[in-house]
Amino acid sequence: AQKVTQAQTEISVVEKEDVTLDCVYETRDTTYYLFWYKQPPSGELVFLIRRNSFDEQNEISGRYSWNFQKSTSSFNFTITASQVVDSAVYFCALSEGFGLVFGAGTILRVKS
Amino acid sequence: DTGVSQDPRHKITKRGQNVTFRCDPISEHNRLYWYRQTLGQGPEFLTYFQNEAQLEKSRLLSDRFSAERPKGSFSTLEIQRTEQGDSAMYLCASNGQTSADTQYFGPGTRLTVL
Numbered sequence A: 001a002q003k004v005t006q007a008q009t010e011i012s013v014v015e016k017e018d019v020t021l022d023c024v025y026e027t028r029d030t031t032y033y034l035f036w037y038k039q040p041p042s043g044e045l046v047f048l049i050r051r052n053s054f055d056e057q058n059e060i061s062g063r064y065s066w067n068f069q070k071s072t073s074s075f076n077f078t079i080t081a082s083q084v085v086d087s088a089v090y091f092c093a094l095s096e097g098f099g100l101v102f103g104a105g106t107i108l109r110v111k112s
Numbered sequence B: 001d002t003g004v005s006q007d008p009r010h011k012i013t014k015r016g017q018n019v020t021f022r023c024d025p026i027s028e029h030n031r032l033y034w035y036r037q038t039l040g041q042g043p044e045f046l047t048y049f050q051n052e053a054q055l056e057k058s059r060l061l062s063d064r065f066s067a068e069r070p071k072g073s074f075s076t077l078e079i080q081r082t083e084q085g086d087s088a089m090y091l092c093a094s095n096g097q098t099s100a101d102t103q104y105f106g107p108g109t110r111l112t113v114l
Helices: none
Strands: A003-005 A010-014 A019-021 A024-026 A033-039 A046-052 A059-061 A064-069 A074-079 A088-096 A099-102 A106-111 B005-007 B010-013 B019-024 B031-037 B044-050 B053-056 B065-068 B075-079 B088-095 B109-113
Touching: A003 A088, A003 A099, A010 A019, A019 A106, A024 A074, A033 A074, A046 A059, A046 A064, A046 A074, A074 A088, A099 B031, A099 B044, B005 B088, B010 B019, B019 B088, B019 B109, B031 B075, B044 B065, B044 B075, B075 B088
Parallel strands: A010 A106, B010 B109
Antiparallel strands: A003 A024, A019 A074, A033 A046, A033 A088, A059 A064, A064 A074, A088 A099, A088 A106, B005 B019, B019 B075, B031 B044, B031 B088, B044 B053, B065 B075, B088 B109
């Protein structure tokens, strides 16, 4: 069965520090999709990125970057120069048939 | 273009009562999903519709849970005879072309069972 592990329960950083959120997944599928979502205090899940299993190219979007390594089944997320507004819970998710399997999430606290 | 909407945003009920939640997906999306999220956990998949057909419902938590999407547009999730353990956030999501497409989530309905 599919599984997503986010080993970091909570991370605290000071503004402008870089921070990496880890995600490790398990699947027997050869074709699958990985996602990152952000859940700010307001509660609504906000989509950040979707990657398919055939595309291992790293991606950068502004201060956000993602490192997908199939060999280690990891899909890590780095925020460069963190800001207070980045404080939220971040979820990594894996496609499973129709639904998504989510990790338990990492709470990121960015202090000014 | 409006996003996924859910109603109500909050619901407080007494144990044993029935509750119903509504989800309106993004208008051009034909796939709709329900999830449950408990405190400190990630969302947990419950059920899925493609148009009006419910294609996956084995993950519904018990036979007290049911969902419908009668006309392939909005959907309802009903919990009968609520229990305190049903207290959670109930999330709805939708997507379009394929089930692997990005799912866009609504704001959720927070249920509190007293």
